[in-house]
Amino acid sequence: MAETDETRQAWSRRQLLIAGGGAAAAAVAGGGAGWALRRPAETAQPAAEPAAAPPRYRSRPDLNALPQVTVTTAAAGAASGYVFLTPASGKGLWGPLIVDDAGEPVWFRKVPDPATVAIDFKAQRYRGKPVLTWWEGTIGGTGGQGVGQGEFVIADQAYREITRVRAAGTEQADQHDFVITGDDTALFWVYDPVPRDLSALGGPADGVLHDGLIQEIDIATGRVVWQWRASDHVDLDESYAPLPQGESAKLPYDYFHANSVGVDADGDILVSARHTWACYKIARRSGEIRWRLGGKRSDFPLDERSTFSWQHDVRRRRDGAYSLFDNGAGVTKERDYSRGLVLRLDEAARTATFVREFVQEQRVSAPTQGSFRELSDGGSFAGWGQSPHFTEYAPDGTVRFGGHLPLDNQSYRAYRMDWEGLPTDQPxxxxxxxxxxxxxxxxxxxxxxxxxxxxxxxxxxxxxxxxxxxxxxxxxxxxxxxxxxxxxxxxxxxxxxxxxxxxxxxxxxxxx
Incomplete structure (x- = not known):
């Protein structure tokens, strides 16, 4: 049966993974990097059936298909806590996963079928208590770039669900980020398809734009506290993303592709937009953009070491610097390897100074996904997105811990976090x-x-x-x-x- 626009839009992240994201992306948008895993050729002959291995977990046979995590570096001085992952592949189990420093599972929960995945699993605080949060839903999009439709889960230390946070109105929450503020509100993105004349860019006059919408929701009531729309402040010509072409021309144009949101030290909002190669600081009250870092209209001149592209996860560090995950690759490849990047900004003088880059030992390139965060002792932790690795760095940049999921796997982000779990069920x-x-x-x-x-x-x-x-x-x-x-x-x-x-x-x- 021939594909239609509707079936192309309905591709979930799981389908992209199983079918091979790169090929799916090319079919949908004429190119671009997807959530990529390769499917074996249909003409390949099946391998001989291997001898049956003993069950991995006799006490929990339901977890025998859980992907194994391999620890490759475990030096003295690694940070406390566990590694938080959301494994994803064309086989095995899907869901939030905590592992220890030996790569052994600490906790796993399978997400519901069918076609539901978990994204951005981490520990936060809600109402003064530790909680776990993650996103559940399905992911599709154009150009192989993931656009989520789902909701966020908040669970307590006994792993009991406290509540689910949903977008206001008819929209569904996107997967890219979920931040619980000190006021017990939640910040997250919605990808809002809106009619837009795209003829000035070479697209259809009756086109559709995937607009980026931040919602801040009071978790207890679901009330919208604050909202911000990208197209009110960022012009379409700032994008590096190509328009959908050919039969896909009327699919939504994902010009912005927001992928992180957070609160800066002064209370303003920090966001990253992958498709404009830029990070933005947004005034919390007025919604005006205070500055752009990177992209076509950067307020800070960037030298070669400081220039980034297709990035994720911009954050403020405790010493006042800013960090982000520089993919360096996406629809195009601008750098041979991905990296964690730290820059120091003088907001008054509008200067940006390169501080340090953090590179994976094999200098991997991650065309999609990824995270880079500061740890409590000044070290840093990187999740390499489409590449299944994670790496912990000491404050001086040396690697003190690292490992990977199976090589056919990936995790949108990876975190190192403290957690104390107190389950109420039986061993x-x-x-x-x-x-x-x-x-x-x-x-x-x-x-x-x-x-x-x-x-x-x-x-x-x-x-x-x-x-x-x-x-x-x-x-x-x-x-x-x-x-x-x-x-x-x-x-x-x-x-x-x-x-x-x-x-x-x-x-x-x-x-x-």
Whole structure:
């Protein structure tokens, strides 16, 4: 069946990943970099079926398809906390994922089917308490550039959903960013398709523009507190993105492609627009642009080291400098490698000074996605977007921690963050009999205080009738204990560092 404009618009990020983003982008918009993974050629012969591997997690077989994270660098002095990812590929499980410094899962939640993905998973604070936030929805767009339609999830330390934040009106929230402010409001983007005469740019007079709309929503009530529209302040000729061509000419023109929003130290708003190669500081009260950094109308002259393109994730650092993730590649390739970039601005004198760049050890190029953030000790953490790597840097720029998802994978952003998880469900238990002994596999998805595991066994399922028969240190997401003999029932107890019982699994019968 031939593709129509409607079917092209409906491509989700998952479909782009599975089908190969670059090819999909070319079909939709005549070129451009997409959320790219390659699909094997349809004529290729299937490989021989490999021998069945043992289950990865016997206590949680539902997580056996979870992508494995490989740690490649683990030097002394790495920052505290965990790595937050949203793995995405044409196979495996999709959802927010926390891993530890060994690459072992700490918590994972599968997002709902069908065609729903998770994006921008991080820890924030809401009503004075730690929470997890992420976006769920579907992603399509023109030119392979992801445009999201979905909503944001806020969950507490027990991983219970507190609320979902939705865009006001008929629009759906875009995936690129979600910031909870100190006033318990949420800042995020909406990609709003609006009619626009594009003939001055060589497009149709009855064209459609994908406008960038910031909404600030009171989380408790859903009320719009503040709103800002890109096309009221940024002209279309500032864009570097090509118009959709040919049969796709009437698809929305994504001239701005907003991909980050945040609050500057003075309360004004910082945003990044990938397709204008520019970052903007916006007056919170009036909505006027205080300055442009980068792009065709930069208020700050930039030398070769400071020039960036197709960027993401502009943020203010504690020392007053600004950082961003310079993709250096997108619809075009302007730099051989992507980088974290730090610049110091003199807003009065309108000068920008190059401070430092942070490069991945293999000098990877990420045509889409990516993040770069300051850590609490002055170090920095980069997620390499379309390239599945993440890297932590010391304040002097040396690499002190790093790793990657499987090479057919990607994560829109990657963060290093502190988190304490206190799940209210029970630990999970898997039991098997081998060589006259019972092998107990124990895990507790999301529990961050477990230091040891204890197995109890006996002839009756009640805790008072089950004797402690084995104990060992936690060894990762799943820990294995060996129980001698063949008791009728076993349970597993999760212990903290002081030996206190944090949680107990259900009693599981031993089947011989």
């Amino acid at each position: 999970a238990l898997g039991v098997r009999v081998e060589n006259g002994a019972v092998i107990v596999s124990a895990s507790w998805n999301g529990a961050t205080k477990v230091a040891r595991w204890r197995a109890r066994a006996g002839g009756q399922p009640g805790r008072d009738t089950l004797a402690a028969v084995a104990e060992t240190a936690r060894t990762g997401f799943e820990t294995t204990l060996t129980v001698p003999g063949t008791p009728e029932y076993v349970v597993a107890e999760a212990l903290d560092a002081a030996g206190n019982v944090l949680g107990t699994s259900s009693a599981v019968p031993v089947r011989i």
